[in-house]
Amino acid sequence: MDNVVEKLKSGELIPFIGLGVFEHTKAKDGSDLPYDSDSMILALNNGRAMSPRLMYEYSRAAMSLEQRKGREFIVQMTNHIYASKEYDLPFTYEYLKTIQPKYMIDTNVDDSGCKVYEDVPHFMITGVSRITADYDRFLIYKYDPKTKEYTRVEKEELDDSLPILFKPMGCMKPEMNFIISDADFVDWLTEAMGGYALPPFLKDYKKDKSYLFLGVDFSRDTFRMVAHETTLGLDTGLVVTPKEELTKKENKFVTTHNLEVLQQDCDTFLKAL
Incomplete structure (x- = not known):
């Protein structure tokens, strides 16, 4: 093009x-920000991997977390990933x-x-x-x-x-x-x-x-x-x-x-x- x-x-x-x-x-603290599906899942789940079925795509993992912990948890956790860090x-x-x-x-x-x-x-x-x-x-x-x-x-x-x-x-x-x-x-x-x-x-x-x-x-x-x-x-x-x-x-x-x-x-x- x-x-x-x-x-x-x-x-x-x-x-x-x-x-x-x-x-x-x-981020300014040296940590990584999510840049693909896998790293987004880890961020949503406090750095812990999930089952292979859930690791397929972050939307699937987020759904599992929402079902277990509630809608407000997944909303706040998504916001926390970015709001809790300073980054250029x-x-x-x-x-x-x-x-x-x-x-x-x-x-x-x-x-x-x-x-x-x-x-x-x-x-x-x-x-x-x-x-x-x-x-x-x-x-x-x-x-x-x-x-x-x-x-x-x-x-x-x-x-x-x-x-x-x-x-x-x-x-x-x-x-x-x-x-x-x-x-x-x-x-x-x-x-x-x-x-x-x-x-x-x-x-x-x-x-x-x-x-x-x-x-x-x-x-x-x-x-x-x-x-x-x-x-x-x-x-x-x-x-x-x-x-x-x-x-x-x-x-x-x-x-x-x-x-x-x-x-x-x-x-x-x-x-x-």
Whole structure:
């Protein structure tokens, strides 16, 4: 893919951020932050591994913990992973902060994506699940850099007059809403397939866009489905991954969605730009 920087700046190319961008990020106390499914499970379970069946994917492990210890435990534990540590912004977010893309999808649940836009007004959309008020599985906020606060707004107010940060798996702020366990993903994806996981404006805005996938692991069904639903109508894209070989399912996803694969570490790729 040519002219990546220009396309990011123009909004033609949309960054899609996954957990892998944390791979080289350490907290100030020297500990690692989760950067893949296994390390997220260890973080959720106080550093202890779980059974092979539960270690398959962190959403499955989170569901087991939620069933044993309650919903509030898994919400607080997810927040604790990031809120209890001080850490520098991963390089991917640092780089994107210099560009402040018109639209960015960030599937991580911490506030690093918010810091990309912390000095400019912007909209933030966060995913929610298992609510009974209506079918919509999102909340929309508007950010004021003067007060450093997010204010909830109605979906009719969303437009592209400001940058848009979409966090489909939720965020630790301004409210703790996380799509983290199997039940969350099932609910969110079910409504996504019905058209209720994205605000009406985004459904049209995202059409015919290209995507830059950074730190995204497509080896598990869950995130392939999330990527499919949030980029429906895409034109093409680039997957940056350090993997030497993709699985059969990953290759099928890449081919079906007209994506190009670049075997490279995300930080190395961005620094070369």
